[in-house]
Amino acid sequence: KNEVEQSPQNLTAQEGEFITINCSYSVGISALHWLQQHPGGGIVSLFMLSSGKKKHGRLIATINIQEKHSSLHITASHPRDSAVYICAVRSGTYKYIFGTGTRLKVLA
Amino acid sequence: ETGVTQTPRHLVMGMTNKKSLKCEQHLGHNAMYWYKQSAKKPLELMFVYSLEERVENNSVPSRFSPECPNSSHLFLHLHTLQPEDSALYLCASSQVAGGLPGELFFGEGSRLTVL
Numbered sequence: 001k002n003e004v005e006q007s008p009q010n011l012t013a014q015e016g017e018f019i020t021i022n023c024s025y026s027v028g029i030s031a032l033h034w035l036q037q038h039p040g041g042g043i044v045s046l047f048m049l050s051s052g053k054k055k056h057g058r059l060i061a062t063i064n065i066q067e068k069h070s071s072l073h074i075t076a077s078h079p080r081d082s083a084v085y086i087c088a089v090r091s092g093t094y095k096y097i098f099g100t101g102t103r104l105k106v107l108a
Numbered sequence: 109e110t111g112v113t114q115t116p117r118h119l120v121m122g123m124t125n126k127k128s129l130k131c132e133q134h135l136g137h138n139a140m141y142w143y144k145q146s147a148k149k150p151l152e153l154m155f156v157y158s159l160e161e162r163v164e165n166n167s168v169p170s171r172f173s174p175e176c177p178n179s180s181h182l183f184l185h186l187h188t189l190q191p192e193d194s195a196l197y198l199c200a201s202s203q204v205a206g207g208l209p210g211e212l213f214f215g216e217g218s219r220l221t222v223l
Binding site for chain 2: 002004030031033037040041043044045048084088090092093094095096097098099100101
């Protein structure tokens with residue numbers, strides 16, 4: 001069992017839908033990242049959080065440290081949101097453990 | 109544009125070749141990382157340099173040799189690779205403050221194919 005589990009693995013949505021991607025982890029962490037990877041390979045950092053909730057535009061990330069769970073929400077989804085979303089936890093000074101990603105496709 | 113630039117973007121090499129991957133960050137960060145991403149697998153940490161000193165070496169085979177000449181540049185020297193080393197190699201940087209690294213900024217990656 002991976003130390004960082006994401007669900008769902010694949011997700012197809014219609015444009016405008018509200019989307020939730022979940023991340024559960026089994027190790028102690030000092031921070032959690034949500035990352036976005038487009039087909040070309042480059043990765044963009046969306047959020048880094050250690051408690052509570054953060055919002056940036058149509059994206060919202062929440063974390064519950066007690067339950068070892070984080071969610072990434074996308075409101076009013078758009079085809080340009082199609083990408084792989086990766087959860088990563090910082091479990092040591094420089095050690096990040098990555099999930100295998102959630103592949104999102106938003107249809108027009 | 110994330111402020112982290114990797115070259116080349118694509119590289120094809122034979123098992124006996126020697127090549128290098130280059131990473132440059134324009135963010136003023138003091139830590140740089142090499143990650144490997146194989147198909148259907150999570151990112152794996154290879155090396156970390158903080159303040160130009162190697163602080164993590166994640167049991168990587170010696171055919172991969174990192175070099176960090178200054179805080180803005182990071183290289184990954186490749187020699188006598190195996191076909192299973194074919195992967196996307198990603199460079200990242202972050203600012204270390206209070207003993208912990210902050211947000212990771214990634215490059216676009218170098219896709220390596222070993223024939």
